[in-house]
Amino acid sequence: IPGDGLRRRRGRSDSNEEGYAMEDESMPTSMDASHWRRILLLIVAITVHNIPEGLAVGVGFGAVGRTKSATFESARNLAIGIGIQNFPEGLSVSLPLKAAGFSTGKAVWYGQLSGLVEPFAGVLGAALVTFIVPVLPYALAFAAGAMVYVVVDDIVPEAQAQGNGKASSWGVIVGFIIMMSLDVALG
Numbered sequence: 001i002p003g004d005g006l007r008r009r010r011g012r013s014d015s016n017e018e019g020y021a022m023e024d025e026s027m028p029t030s031m032d033a034s035h036w037r038r039i040l041l042l043i044v045a046i047t048v049h050n051i052p053e054g055l056a057v058g059v060g061f062g063a064v065g066r067t068k069s070a071t072f073e074s075a076r077n078l079a080i081g082i083g084i085q086n087f088p089e090g091l092s093v094s095l096p097l098k099a100a101g102f103s104t105g106k107a108v109w110y111g112q113l114s115g116l117v118e119p120f121a122g123v124l125g126a127a128l129v130t131f132i133v134p135v136l137p138y139a140l141a142f143a144a145g146a147m148v149y150v151v152v153d154d155i156v157p158e159a160q161a162q163g164n165g166k167a168s169s170w171g172v173i174v175g176f177i178i179m180m181s182l183d184v185a186l187g
Contacts (some may be wrong), residue, residue, distance in 0.1 A: 038154050041098045042050055045150040046089050047114045052139035053082050054118035058125025061133050066129075076187040085179065 060075035094111035098104060125132050159168035 035100070038158070039100060041154065042096060042150055043093050043110070043114055045146045046093055047117055049143040049147050050086075050089070050115055050118040051121045052136070052143040053086075054121025055125035055132055055139060057082055057118070058122035058127075059129050059136055061122075062126035063131035063133070081179075081182050081186060082118075084182065086118070088175070090115055095111060 029178045057079045060078045063070040064072050064075055092112040094107040097107040097110055156168065159165055
């Protein structure tokens with residue numbers, strides 16, 4: 001059952017040092033609570049971040065023909081850009097779970113689940129395009145802020161502590177260049 005790997009109960013005899021019983025043998029018992037909180041914060045932030053992205057794609061398709069700039073091509077390009085950046089987002093959920101001891105299949109499953117909110121938000125955005133357009137910039141700003149907070153508060157310090165500061169900095173630079181290039185190329 002999806003979600004079993006993350007569920008913990010208090011009070012069983014086979015509990016870890018915090019008194020939580022592990023329901024799934026694929027979950028490590030030596031993981032400390034602060035590490036789990038960071039992983040959970042990242043998963044929640046990415047999942048919440050995907051809602052405005054889905055709304056943006058839905059609004060893009062729902063607005064086709066309403067204005068001169070609202071074309072199918074611009075909506076398609078937006079969907080392609082968001083789709084491309086969803087791959088590293090899914091990895092940023094899957095890789096910490098894999099490192100925490102989850103099987104590859106479960107880690108990929110949870111990575112996919114974090115993006116599952118996007119199609120639902122897209123349908124909602126297309127259906128409510130007239131109401132969502134004024135709110136969309138604020139929703140996207142919230143999504144960006146959530147991701148910046150998680151990166152600055154958790155990911156960058158952890159990368160520095162693990163000795164991967166230069167690699168993570170170069171990853172940010174290369175990612176920024178790719179997304180800016182796609183923004184310019186796709187309009």
